[in-house]
Amino acid sequence: MKHTRLTAALATAFATLAASPLAHAQNADRHFLGFRQAPGSGYEIATSDGRYLIKPYAANIVETTFVPANEEGKPRAASHAVVLQPGQVPVQVREDAARIVLATEGIMVTVEKSPFRIGYSYKGKPLVAEKHGYARADKLESIEFAVEGGEALYGAGSRAVGMNRRGYRFPLYNKASYGFGAHAEQMGYGIPMALSSKRYAIHFDNPQAGYLDLDSRKDGTLRFEAIGGPKTYQVVAGDDWAQIMDGTTRLTGRQPLPPRWAFGNFASRFGYHDEAETRAVVDKFIADGIPLDAVVLDLYWFGKTVKGTMGNLAWDRDSFPHAEKMMADFRQKGVQTVVITEPFILTTSKRWDEAAKQGVLATDKDGKPFTFDFYFGNTGLVDVFKPQARDWFWNIYKELKAGGVAGWWGDLGEPEMHPSEARHATGSADQVHNIYGHEWARMIHDGYARDYPAERPFILMRSGYSGSQRFGMIPWSGDVSRGWGGLQSQMEISLQMGMQGQAYMHSDLGGFAGPVLDDELYVRWLQYGVFQPVFRPHAQEDVAAEPVFREAKTKARARDAVRLRYAMLPYNYTIAFENSRSGMPMMRPMLFEEQDEEGAAGIASTYLWGPSFLVAPIVEPGATRKEIHFPNKGSTWFDFYDDQPHRGGITEIVTPVPGHIPTYVRAGAFVPLAKVVQSTRDYNTRALELHYWHDASVTSSSGQLYDDDGKTPDAYAAGKYELVRFSSRVDGGKLEIGLAPEAGAAYTASSHSFALKVHNVARKPRAVQADGKPLNYRWDAKRRLLEVSLPLLRDSSMQVAVTL
Template sequence: MTSNSLLKLAALPLALLAVYPAQARKFEAVSERDGQLEVRTSDGSYLIKPYSAGIIETTFVPKGESADPASHAVVLAPAAVKTTLKQKAGAIEYATPGLSVTITKSPFRIAYAYKGKPLIAEKRGYVHVQDDPAAGSKDINKGEARELEAIEFALDKDEALYGAGSRAVGMNRRGHRFTLYNKANYGYGDRSELMGYTMPIALSSKMYAIHFDNPQTGYLDFDSRKDNSLTYEAIGGRKTYQVIAGDSWEDVIGNYTALTGRQPLPPRWAFGNFAMRFGYHNEKEARDTVNKFIADDIPLDAVVFDLYWFGKEVKGTMGNLAWDKDSFPNPEAMIADFKAKGVQTVVITEPFVVDTSKRWQEAVDKKVLGTDADGKPLAYDFFFGHTGLIDIFSPQGKRWFWDIYKGLRQQGVTGVWGDLGEPEVHPTALHHATGTADQVHNIYGHQWARLVAEGYRQDFPAERPFILMRAGYSGTQRYGIIPWSGDVDRGWGGLQSQPEIALQMGMQGVGYMHSDLGGFANPVLDNELYRRWLQYGVFQPIFRPHAQEEVPSEPVYREDQTKAMARAAIRLRYRLLPYNYTLGFDNNQRGLPLMRPMLYEEPGNAKVRAMSSTYLWGKDFLVTPVLKQGQTTAEVYFPARSAWFDFYTGERQAGGATRSVALSPDHVPVYVRAGAFIPMVNVVRTTRDYSTKNLELHYWHDASVEAGAGKLYDDDGLTAGAYEQGKYELLRFTSKLRDKTLALRVASEIGKQYQRPERGIALTVHNIGAAPSSVRIDGKVAVFGWDEKTGQLTIDLPASEQASRSIDIAL
């Protein structure tokens, strides 16, 4: 094909490209050196590099270009992986013990397989395409549709696709062409094609992921043309992707988060309840709210200040980033008083400095802001005023912003809330130290989270930062981002989209995606919606009601019945702290999501591929949120590998079927896996008072379970890297059922720098059909209680220094 005909091909609408044959790429040679394979072709070179048996990276370098080694996503160093290179007739196979790459010479083709199972193959591979001018995507310099660089793959006709970041389009996202441009969607409901946290990653029901390692703006096309194609398109940048596979979904996410970084364990107070609204105008409002939580006996761990902390007005003050002393005359004393009550203080910050703010001239003089093409600060209009944008890619921008955060931390502020970090308005004409707006747009939030994380690591190395932000990129989880799903509508549609968003983001390595509980946008008073959203919130990663102030988001300001139900939900959240904190540990160590789709449980079941109505909270809870007004029954799918017990009534359900269950106004349907251990504690007013010294341990016995296991992770809840420093305890629980004997064991692994408490355990064994003939604790006959009505066996293990305990029950 001539260069002239290639230009004609590139000028065609994207939808027509599929009818043209693959580009005539010719194989020329292959060589292996420096731990990678180089395949030279007529138009460039493929560099194929294994990171592990489950991760392979491929980079295409067109002729005349050089490889760009810099990745914003990848932090894993390639391991010394054993590889084999086999030359066959017309093909070359390059293989690790897991992933293999087959290069067919003519017609040229690259295909990937895992342990012999085909995964995905390049279709046309690297090509140039024209953007769709109808979408308004034009080259600002030429006024024409942009030319994009694309990589195209062939899909199986029946595989489901997930990924592309935060969206709400249905769990199986195949059939959509997604814009890769972080953009807030104010007041969205049950659907949203584009939101504030996009990622260039696709995951398949065939149990692999493909990550396109380039942050520049573009598109990710999940077979929108219905021609079995997966296509990544970008305005420029690296032509690099990683194929990630494994034997289970846990392996796939484990490999991906090994590649891009694991989430640090947040401070334990992040698992508690937040007081938050838009916003507290003065110190009295904030103090009154915290005191009302205490008076109403509703646990509380943090109070969050929206933008009134630095200005009396919404508009014209952004960028002040200092306490308004009229409204908050002594912030240090207020923060100290909250801390004495076990309540942390979090404040909002934005990356915009409006020209009416007190810091505008300082930002200009210190060259903190993004610029125009001539290097002058670029200011433009948006909702909050005429503004500049902090250039967090420049050394002076990073230093200036971090100094503000450092000063706030020294005042006692323990949580960072970064808002509008897409950035919300980011003109194409804006230049940053490392590229144009469109080149760095999608990593602005990523770099912002990095700035805070690295600042803490340098100046407060013993502390775990809390970083609440709504925009990021692949790998931002390693900086400790706690993302939320943006300004969702306060309506049933807004609630309906939340499980999908959180489940999808967890699959993509971002385990703490959550929603403004109750909904944010529009002054809607719907107590049923509020109750159901908070009941769902017990089983999502962060429990944080937040909304516009016209209708209060805090439960203490709702009518009595709603307040009582909210209190019950929040108290359950605190009772589950040992289980939930352990989920955070598993996320930190293995990348496992806190919320897991049914696909994780039954990867081979096509019926669950698009399911988000029921999901797993950790490994052992099955949750079905109530998502429709006036709903009296819910359809619950019970996975086939286990029996399941109603968490509230104890009723047993066999696995492998969908059943209609009656709803209670007090809670959403929640079931526990047979054979599960669930550690719990008594309710505390704040996580500052949390202790596992007196532990409730629940075990769900079932005759179908011969062996069960669970665990509890504990540390001081504050120290960064506590596990790595040996400042932890890990309790492991096991069960074995042999003949008529149920043997339960508790074993304690103690870090070298940790002092475990003397611990008493109140053990409840569920689903015991008759009183046992005997119970022995550590070999000695023990007193027990058995309730014929509930089938619950209760056994008290008195406080002991013993690291291991045994309970033998003769059924």
């Protein structure tokens, strides 16, 4: 740890902080006693009731821990969330009679000695300060911060209350919300993280049950409360939201790319009862020409009834007599099989005696298997915190995988019922409840890394914790109602989860709960699904979730949505790759674009899909108008379907059409599109359309196409990938488009054939050349579209020049 004296610039920054309203966030009951550089990395501040440990992880990430005096000497629990190691961060230190200042190039921590106060600033801008800091009352321990009046607050995991979540006290206790609609304050995936419109995040590194209070008392207080556990938090700041996404996902881990088939279409319902029914559904997708990559089997695969069979975790051979042959046949058709698993082992299940005898279940106070009643029957719960339980559970997965299962659906993993009296290997039910799904996903992830190191796992779960993304967990929003309110909440849920590192949050397309037949709602939900991370219609079987069973007009529009999803695979896979490298989510809120515009803070109904698309789902029945804000004054956005331009910085009313939702592309964007295939098994990037939206206001831009084999874990790091980087430059009446291929050291690059389509070309070009050689081209005056078939792109870069 390096430390130097405070520079004049940082002294000025401190003066700015001292003048901030946050300077009044003080605790007169806590008294400063001493300061020293701690052994190893970090700094220690002694107070009258304990000590603070302050540890920089990076110039924009700092961790603070308070250890109460009565907890001295107790071992500190390892973090379940944080994977970043503290770095050798240069820190400038100043101490005088009044204060201590610890300053990196970004974050500055200021400790006022009397009254005692800790505040944080970033590059001279005050961020947040402890208000009363640590306290204990009403069986809850808390850490309190002062927030300023104009701040919008985000975070707390999966909720549906509006983008600005300030004013709510959220339970930090993962709990399913069956049949939720437009509003839901408690759901299956809580995260102890708050983010601010001032561009900082506070992550509370404690999984125990509690609350995250985002100023519910309207007194300018942000409060984390828990029944116990570490008093540790990390502050992450940045110049922009991209830097905050980078910081929070460096802190808690990045989401690896899932298998490529995960970006295709899923056939799913609650549920397929037998082998004949499942085969018929897959065959109908193929016969109807609707692309399909996976079929998902709900709980009937292991039992004929909903109740009484959970925990069998083996094929019901009456209903699925040839399951292995069925899955092999599906694979030949390019369709993968995903099965549901739950952590509940019913006392009536075929595995109860085995589980009880082997000691793999949560226990009561006497060490016996803890049993309780819930909807599905009398049950025990697998103790995923116990090594022998993880081994037992994982061996079941291995056996199923050997038979042909390709992906895992982990359901009810909050756990859905988890009595406080239950005891686990590492703590009580309430102490470990919020990390149950996290550890379950870790078990599968680690099992693949150990036993199937050449494969990417597919892990679909509805409950997790900070950092679950690094295990490849793909969360969904739960049992949403089949109604317009259910659709209306989905953008917010996914956008907020993406801000917290969980970029693959998605919904049961069409809605799950209730026997509602609403074709307009179904189509609009699937049209939105094209621009969300996972395309998976799923519902109770009273009304079909699969498009192949809907009436003709609805099926046709659903087919269009699915086919567009497959056409966009090159773009979607590339933005998923970018997420794995930078933490930037695929679904991005408007505030990422207009981070200093107050109005952007609350917008969820319009969002960005990757860097290039602006999407405005239709979420009301019979909508004849849609208000859309086009961000970035001075920019231009083009309608994806008819190329009509729209100016940035303007809010417009547009007229929706039945065939698609309003979708726009940023001027200067490169969007590669593929030929539609029946399954991603048949997908490749050797022949693509490359769309570019030209506009005089964009003098230069860039984009890229990423590809790999779709299955190798961290193919980029392994050198098993290829990239094509795109660039544009407009100068002197000439548009130049560059294509630069790059292949990893362990990858055999393929040749690429691009059909270049340049939009918004007002006049017929005088010439089009590639590397100085003339090319034939077609210019459509009505559509203002230039079309050029480019020469094969091999190992060398190509420069296309369009003389306008």
